[in-house]
Amino acid sequence: MGFYNGRVTFLRFQVSGPAPRLFDAEHLDRLADRAAGRQRLAAADGVETGWTAGDHVLDTDFLLDKNVINDTLHFELRVDVDKLPADLMRAYTAVELKALSKNNPSGTASARQKREAKEAARDRLEDEAKDGRYRKRKCFPVLWDRLSNEVLFGATSLTQVDRLCSLFEQTFQLKLEAVTAGRRAYLLSELHNRTRQVDDSAPSAFVPGGTADVAWIADESSRDFLGNEFLLWLWYYTDIESDTLKLADDSDATVMIARSLTLECPRGQTGHETISHEGPTRLAEARRAIQTGKLPRKCGLTLVRHDQQYELAIHAETLAVSSAKIPPPPEDVTDARAKLDERATQLRALVETLDLVYDVFCSRRFGKAWEEDLPGMQRWLKREERRAA
The missing domain is CATH 1.20.5 (Single alpha-helices involved in coiled-coils or other helix-helix interfaces)
Structure with missing residues:
Protein backbone atom coordinates (compact mmCIF):
# COMPACT_ATOMS: atom_id res chain seq x y z
CA MET A 1 0.00 0.00 0.00
CA GLY A 2 1.31 3.41 -1.09
CA PHE A 3 2.05 5.18 2.19
CA TYR A 4 3.21 2.06 3.97
CA ASN A 5 6.22 1.14 1.88
CA GLY A 6 9.00 2.91 -0.01
CA ARG A 7 9.33 6.65 -0.45
CA VAL A 8 6.21 8.78 -0.21
CA THR A 9 4.89 11.81 -2.07
CA PHE A 10 1.92 13.78 -0.82
CA LEU A 11 -0.15 16.91 -0.66
CA ARG A 12 -1.96 17.68 2.58
CA PHE A 13 -5.66 18.49 2.93
CA GLN A 14 -7.69 19.58 5.95
CA VAL A 15 -11.02 17.74 6.26
CA SER A 16 -14.04 19.92 7.01
CA GLY A 17 -16.01 19.19 10.15
CA PRO A 18 -15.01 17.27 13.28
CA ALA A 19 -12.61 14.33 13.12
CA PRO A 20 -14.15 10.85 13.21
CA ARG A 21 -14.27 9.23 16.65
CA LEU A 22 -12.87 6.14 14.97
CA PHE A 23 -12.76 4.52 11.54
CA ASP A 24 -15.29 1.70 11.36
CA ALA A 25 -17.35 -0.41 8.98
CA GLU A 26 -19.42 2.63 7.94
CA HIS A 27 -16.38 4.26 6.36
CA LEU A 28 -15.52 1.06 4.53
CA ASP A 29 -19.09 0.69 3.29
CA ARG A 30 -19.00 4.22 1.90
CA LEU A 31 -15.77 3.41 0.07
CA ALA A 32 -17.25 0.19 -1.26
CA ASP A 33 -20.33 2.04 -2.55
CA ARG A 34 -18.06 4.09 -4.78
CA ALA A 35 -15.50 1.41 -5.53
CA ALA A 36 -13.69 1.60 -8.85
CA GLY A 37 -15.46 -0.22 -11.66
CA ARG A 38 -18.96 0.24 -10.26
CA GLN A 39 -19.58 3.57 -11.95
CA ARG A 40 -21.48 3.03 -15.16
CA LEU A 41 -21.54 6.65 -16.26
CA ALA A 42 -18.22 8.29 -17.07
CA ALA A 43 -17.54 11.94 -16.34
CA ALA A 44 -17.88 14.55 -19.08
CA ASP A 45 -14.20 14.12 -19.95
CA GLY A 46 -14.62 10.35 -20.32
CA VAL A 47 -12.69 9.62 -17.12
CA GLU A 48 -14.04 7.29 -14.42
CA THR A 49 -12.90 7.49 -10.81
CA GLY A 50 -13.43 5.22 -7.85
CA TRP A 51 -11.80 3.83 -4.73
CA THR A 52 -9.66 0.72 -4.41
CA ALA A 53 -8.49 -1.07 -1.26
CA GLY A 54 -4.79 -0.72 -2.02
CA ASP A 55 -3.40 -4.17 -2.80
CA HIS A 56 -3.70 -3.80 -6.59
CA VAL A 57 -5.70 -1.84 -9.18
CA LEU A 58 -8.60 -4.31 -9.05
CA ASP A 59 -8.71 -4.71 -5.26
CA THR A 60 -12.08 -3.56 -3.88
CA ASP A 61 -12.12 -5.65 -0.70
CA PHE A 62 -12.20 -3.01 2.03
CA LEU A 63 -11.42 -4.60 5.40
CA LEU A 64 -10.86 -3.16 8.85
CA ASP A 65 -7.65 -5.09 9.50
CA LYS A 66 -6.25 -4.07 6.12
CA ASN A 67 -7.40 -0.50 5.60
CA VAL A 68 -7.45 0.84 9.17
CA ILE A 69 -3.94 1.16 10.62
CA ASN A 70 -3.01 3.11 13.75
CA ASP A 71 -5.95 5.56 13.53
CA THR A 72 -5.49 6.06 9.79
CA LEU A 73 -7.77 4.99 6.96
CA HIS A 74 -5.73 3.96 3.94
CA PHE A 75 -7.20 3.48 0.45
CA GLU A 76 -6.51 4.56 -3.13
CA LEU A 77 -8.08 6.70 -5.83
CA ARG A 78 -8.25 4.85 -9.13
CA VAL A 79 -8.54 6.85 -12.34
CA ASP A 80 -9.68 5.02 -15.49
CA VAL A 81 -9.30 6.66 -18.88
CA ASP A 82 -9.65 5.27 -22.39
CA LYS A 83 -6.52 6.23 -24.30
CA LEU A 84 -6.82 5.44 -27.97
CA PRO A 85 -3.40 4.35 -29.35
CA LYS A 130 -15.99 -0.53 -25.41
CA ASP A 131 -14.58 -3.84 -24.18
CA GLY A 132 -11.93 -1.98 -22.16
CA ARG A 133 -8.92 -3.01 -24.22
CA TYR A 134 -7.55 0.55 -24.36
CA ARG A 135 -8.38 1.47 -20.78
CA LYS A 136 -5.52 2.81 -18.65
CA ARG A 137 -5.85 2.48 -14.88
CA LYS A 138 -3.74 4.33 -12.36
CA CYS A 139 -3.99 4.44 -8.57
CA PHE A 140 -3.00 7.22 -6.17
CA PRO A 141 -2.70 6.48 -2.43
CA VAL A 142 -4.90 8.31 0.08
CA LEU A 143 -4.33 8.39 3.84
CA TRP A 144 -6.90 9.91 6.21
CA ASP A 145 -5.35 10.52 9.63
CA ARG A 146 -8.00 10.67 12.34
CA LEU A 147 -5.69 12.32 14.90
CA SER A 148 -5.01 15.40 12.75
CA ASN A 149 -8.15 15.07 10.60
CA GLU A 150 -5.99 15.54 7.55
CA VAL A 151 -5.80 13.64 4.29
CA LEU A 152 -2.49 12.91 2.60
CA PHE A 153 -2.82 12.42 -1.15
CA GLY A 154 -0.06 10.74 -3.12
CA ALA A 155 -0.12 13.03 -6.17
CA THR A 156 0.57 16.70 -6.86
CA SER A 157 -1.28 17.11 -10.19
CA LEU A 158 -4.12 19.65 -9.97
CA THR A 159 -6.24 17.44 -12.21
CA GLN A 160 -5.93 14.50 -9.83
CA VAL A 161 -6.51 16.79 -6.84
CA ASP A 162 -9.81 17.94 -8.34
CA ARG A 163 -10.86 14.32 -8.83
CA LEU A 164 -9.92 13.44 -5.26
CA CYS A 165 -11.83 16.36 -3.74
CA SER A 166 -14.93 15.68 -5.81
CA LEU A 167 -15.09 11.94 -5.09
CA PHE A 168 -14.20 12.40 -1.40
CA GLU A 169 -17.08 14.84 -0.95
CA GLN A 170 -19.49 12.52 -2.77
CA THR A 171 -18.38 9.62 -0.58
CA PHE A 172 -18.18 11.18 2.88
CA GLN A 173 -20.10 14.48 2.45
CA LEU A 174 -16.98 16.28 3.65
CA LYS A 175 -14.89 18.86 1.83
CA LEU A 176 -11.11 18.96 1.54
CA GLU A 177 -9.02 22.15 1.70
CA ALA A 178 -5.40 22.08 0.55
CA VAL A 179 -2.92 22.94 3.30
CA THR A 180 -0.65 25.21 1.24
CA ALA A 181 1.99 27.60 2.58
CA GLY A 182 -0.55 30.41 2.95
CA ARG A 183 -3.21 28.21 4.50
CA ARG A 184 -0.72 26.72 6.95
CA ALA A 185 0.39 30.24 7.95
CA TYR A 186 -3.24 31.13 8.71
CA LEU A 187 -3.74 27.97 10.77
CA LEU A 188 -0.62 28.78 12.80
CA SER A 189 -1.65 32.43 13.15
CA GLU A 190 -4.92 31.37 14.78
CA LEU A 191 -2.93 29.56 17.45
CA HIS A 192 -0.66 32.56 18.08
CA ASN A 193 -3.17 35.42 17.59
CA ARG A 194 -1.41 36.91 14.57
CA THR A 195 -4.06 36.51 11.86
CA ARG A 196 -3.96 40.25 11.11
CA GLN A 197 -0.23 40.09 10.35
CA VAL A 198 -0.78 37.30 7.84
CA ASP A 199 -3.67 39.22 6.23
CA ASP A 200 -1.50 42.32 5.84
CA SER A 201 1.59 40.51 4.57
CA ALA A 202 3.01 41.07 1.08
CA PRO A 203 6.03 39.63 -0.73
CA SER A 204 9.27 40.90 0.78
CA ALA A 205 11.81 42.80 -1.32
CA PHE A 206 15.03 40.88 -0.77
CA VAL A 207 17.00 42.64 -3.52
CA PRO A 208 16.90 46.22 -4.84
CA GLY A 209 14.04 46.64 -7.26
CA GLY A 210 12.28 43.56 -5.89
CA THR A 211 8.71 43.11 -7.07
CA ALA A 212 5.60 43.13 -4.89
CA ASP A 213 4.07 40.50 -7.19
CA VAL A 214 5.01 36.88 -7.67
CA ALA A 215 4.26 35.60 -11.16
CA TRP A 216 3.19 32.10 -10.13
CA ILE A 217 0.73 33.32 -7.46
CA ALA A 218 -2.42 34.00 -9.48
CA ASP A 219 -4.77 34.61 -6.53
CA GLU A 220 -4.18 38.02 -4.96
CA SER A 221 -5.69 36.85 -1.67
CA SER A 222 -3.29 33.93 -1.47
CA ARG A 223 -0.34 34.04 0.92
CA ASP A 224 1.41 31.08 -0.70
CA PHE A 225 4.41 33.29 -1.53
CA LEU A 226 5.34 32.68 2.11
CA GLY A 227 6.53 29.25 1.02
CA ASN A 228 9.13 30.81 -1.26
CA GLU A 229 10.26 33.15 1.52
CA PHE A 230 10.40 30.19 3.91
CA LEU A 231 12.86 28.27 1.73
CA LEU A 232 15.00 31.38 1.16
CA TRP A 233 15.00 32.09 4.89
CA LEU A 234 16.06 28.50 5.61
CA TRP A 235 18.94 28.97 3.18
CA TYR A 236 19.95 32.24 4.86
CA TYR A 237 19.62 30.93 8.41
CA THR A 238 21.57 27.72 7.82
CA ASP A 239 24.25 29.66 5.94
CA ILE A 240 24.71 32.52 8.42
CA GLU A 241 23.41 31.32 11.79
CA SER A 242 23.18 27.57 12.36
CA ASP A 243 21.85 24.40 10.81
CA THR A 244 19.94 23.65 14.01
CA LEU A 245 16.58 25.19 14.87
CA LYS A 246 14.98 25.30 18.30
CA LEU A 247 11.35 24.24 17.80
CA ALA A 248 8.23 25.24 19.70
CA ASP A 249 8.12 21.92 21.59
CA ASP A 250 11.71 22.50 22.84
CA SER A 251 13.11 19.84 20.54
CA ASP A 252 15.86 20.57 18.00
CA ALA A 253 15.77 20.02 14.26
CA THR A 254 18.85 19.93 12.07
CA VAL A 255 18.09 21.21 8.57
CA MET A 256 20.21 20.86 5.45
CA ILE A 257 19.34 21.87 1.89
CA ALA A 258 20.62 19.01 -0.23
CA ARG A 259 20.47 17.23 -3.58
CA SER A 260 18.32 19.62 -5.61
CA LEU A 261 17.25 23.25 -5.85
CA THR A 262 14.82 24.93 -8.26
CA LEU A 263 14.87 28.74 -8.56
CA GLU A 264 12.63 31.04 -10.58
CA CYS A 265 12.31 34.75 -11.31
CA PRO A 266 9.20 36.12 -9.53
CA ARG A 267 8.74 38.68 -12.32
CA GLY A 268 8.57 35.91 -14.91
CA GLN A 269 11.38 37.49 -16.93
CA THR A 270 14.61 35.53 -16.50
CA GLY A 271 13.18 32.03 -16.37
CA HIS A 272 14.09 29.30 -13.93
CA GLU A 273 16.91 26.90 -13.28
CA THR A 274 17.24 23.57 -11.51
CA ILE A 275 20.50 22.62 -9.80
CA SER A 276 21.36 19.08 -8.77
CA HIS A 277 24.25 18.77 -6.33
CA GLU A 278 25.02 17.34 -2.92
CA GLY A 279 25.06 20.91 -1.56
CA PRO A 280 23.32 23.10 -4.18
CA THR A 281 23.29 26.26 -2.07
CA ARG A 282 27.09 26.26 -1.95
CA LEU A 283 27.41 26.61 -5.73
CA ALA A 284 28.22 29.99 -7.26
CA GLU A 285 25.42 29.75 -9.84
CA ALA A 286 22.84 29.28 -7.08
CA ARG A 287 24.11 32.33 -5.21
CA ARG A 288 24.13 34.45 -8.36
CA ALA A 289 20.53 33.42 -9.06
CA ILE A 290 19.17 34.62 -5.70
CA GLN A 291 21.26 37.79 -5.94
CA THR A 292 19.35 38.63 -9.12
CA GLY A 293 16.04 38.17 -7.28
CA LYS A 294 15.13 34.58 -8.07
CA LEU A 295 13.27 32.69 -5.37
CA PRO A 296 13.31 29.00 -4.43
CA ARG A 297 10.33 27.03 -5.64
CA LYS A 298 11.48 23.57 -4.66
CA CYS A 299 14.43 22.12 -2.82
CA GLY A 300 15.70 18.92 -1.31
CA LEU A 301 15.87 18.78 2.48
CA THR A 302 17.48 16.53 5.03
CA LEU A 303 15.80 16.83 8.44
CA VAL A 304 16.98 15.26 11.68
CA ARG A 305 14.81 15.35 14.81
CA HIS A 306 14.72 13.01 17.79
CA ASP A 307 17.59 11.10 16.14
CA GLN A 308 15.35 10.30 13.15
CA GLN A 309 16.51 11.40 9.70
CA TYR A 310 14.14 12.27 6.85
CA GLU A 311 15.13 12.98 3.25
CA LEU A 312 12.63 14.70 0.98
CA ALA A 313 11.95 17.42 -1.54
CA ILE A 314 9.52 20.19 -0.63
CA HIS A 315 7.53 22.46 -2.95
CA ALA A 316 7.45 26.05 -1.74
CA GLU A 317 3.90 27.24 -2.42
CA THR A 318 2.01 24.02 -1.74
CA LEU A 319 4.36 22.57 0.91
CA ALA A 320 3.93 19.31 -1.03
CA VAL A 321 6.42 16.60 -0.14
CA SER A 322 8.09 14.49 -2.83
CA SER A 323 10.06 11.26 -2.53
CA ALA A 324 10.32 11.37 1.25
CA LYS A 325 12.49 8.64 2.74
CA ILE A 326 11.01 7.44 6.01
CA PRO A 327 13.29 5.92 8.69
CA PRO A 328 12.97 2.12 8.98
CA PRO A 329 11.28 0.67 12.07
CA PRO A 330 13.48 -0.25 15.06
CA GLU A 331 15.20 -3.60 14.80
CA ASP A 332 13.20 -4.98 17.72
CA VAL A 333 9.94 -4.40 15.80
CA THR A 334 9.51 -7.64 13.85
CA ASP A 335 5.75 -8.16 13.72
CA ALA A 336 4.24 -7.13 10.36
CA ARG A 337 1.35 -5.24 11.95
CA ALA A 338 3.66 -3.47 14.38
CA LYS A 339 5.80 -2.34 11.44
CA LEU A 340 2.74 -0.78 9.81
CA ASP A 341 1.83 0.97 13.07
CA GLU A 342 5.39 2.29 13.33
CA ARG A 343 5.25 3.53 9.74
CA ALA A 344 2.11 5.54 10.52
CA THR A 345 3.86 7.03 13.55
CA GLN A 346 6.87 8.00 11.43
CA LEU A 347 4.63 9.66 8.83
CA ARG A 348 3.03 11.73 11.58
CA ALA A 349 6.48 12.61 12.93
CA LEU A 350 7.58 13.84 9.49
CA VAL A 351 4.49 16.05 9.09
CA GLU A 352 4.90 17.35 12.65
CA THR A 353 8.58 18.16 12.06
CA LEU A 354 7.80 20.09 8.87
CA ASP A 355 5.05 22.03 10.69
CA LEU A 356 7.35 22.92 13.58
CA VAL A 357 10.13 24.10 11.26
CA TYR A 358 7.64 26.20 9.27
CA ASP A 359 6.29 27.58 12.55
CA VAL A 360 9.78 28.85 13.44
CA PHE A 361 9.82 30.82 10.18
CA CYS A 362 6.26 32.15 10.65
CA SER A 363 7.00 33.24 14.23
CA ARG A 364 9.91 35.31 12.95
CA ARG A 365 8.19 36.46 9.75
CA PHE A 366 5.22 37.90 11.67
CA GLY A 367 7.11 39.00 14.74
CA LYS A 368 9.71 41.60 15.65
CA ALA A 369 12.52 39.27 14.55
CA TRP A 370 11.66 40.04 10.90
CA GLU A 371 12.87 43.61 11.45
CA GLU A 372 16.33 42.08 11.83
CA ASP A 373 16.01 39.09 9.52
CA LEU A 374 14.90 40.99 6.41
CA PRO A 375 17.74 43.56 6.47
CA GLY A 376 20.13 40.71 7.30
CA MET A 377 18.94 38.75 4.26
CA GLN A 378 19.26 41.86 2.08
CA ARG A 379 22.86 42.36 3.20
CA TRP A 380 23.54 38.64 2.78
CA LEU A 381 22.38 38.85 -0.82
CA LYS A 382 24.63 41.79 -1.73
CA ARG A 383 27.37 40.61 -4.00
CA GLU A 384 30.25 42.36 -2.22
CA GLU A 385 29.28 41.10 1.22
CA ARG A 386 28.82 37.53 -0.03
CA ARG A 387 32.26 37.73 -1.66
CA ALA A 388 33.73 38.91 1.63
CA ALA A 389 31.99 36.13 3.53
Missing part, protein backbone atom coordinates in the same frame (compact mmCIF):
# COMPACT_ATOMS: atom_id res chain seq x y z
CA ALA A 86 -2.04 6.97 -31.73
CA ASP A 87 -0.19 4.49 -33.93
CA LEU A 88 -3.34 2.42 -34.48
CA MET A 89 -5.30 5.61 -35.16
CA ARG A 90 -2.84 6.51 -37.91
CA ALA A 91 -2.99 2.97 -39.34
CA TYR A 92 -6.79 2.86 -39.43
CA THR A 93 -6.88 6.33 -40.99
CA ALA A 94 -4.47 5.23 -43.71
CA VAL A 95 -6.56 2.13 -44.46
CA GLU A 96 -9.79 4.14 -44.67
CA LEU A 97 -8.17 6.84 -46.78
CA LYS A 98 -6.82 4.30 -49.25
CA ALA A 99 -10.29 2.80 -49.67
CA LEU A 100 -11.97 6.19 -50.11
CA SER A 101 -9.47 7.61 -52.62
CA LYS A 102 -8.70 4.56 -54.74
CA ASN A 103 -10.91 5.79 -57.62
CA ASN A 104 -9.76 9.43 -57.56
CA PRO A 105 -8.51 10.50 -61.02
CA SER A 106 -5.87 12.72 -59.43
CA GLY A 107 -4.49 9.85 -57.39
CA THR A 108 -4.58 11.96 -54.19
CA ALA A 109 -7.19 12.14 -51.47
CA SER A 110 -9.44 15.19 -51.14
CA ALA A 111 -9.77 17.20 -47.94
CA ARG A 112 -13.25 15.77 -47.37
CA GLN A 113 -11.99 12.22 -47.79
CA LYS A 114 -9.25 12.87 -45.25
CA ARG A 115 -11.84 14.07 -42.73
CA GLU A 116 -14.07 11.09 -43.40
CA ALA A 117 -11.16 8.68 -43.05
CA LYS A 118 -10.15 10.17 -39.72
CA GLU A 119 -13.73 10.06 -38.43
CA ALA A 120 -14.15 6.46 -39.54
CA ALA A 121 -10.87 5.48 -37.86
CA ARG A 122 -11.92 7.12 -34.61
CA ASP A 123 -15.35 5.44 -34.71
CA ARG A 124 -13.65 2.07 -35.22
CA LEU A 125 -11.28 2.62 -32.30
CA GLU A 126 -14.03 3.85 -29.99
CA ASP A 127 -16.12 0.80 -30.84
CA GLU A 128 -13.16 -1.45 -30.02
CA ALA A 129 -12.57 0.48 -26.76
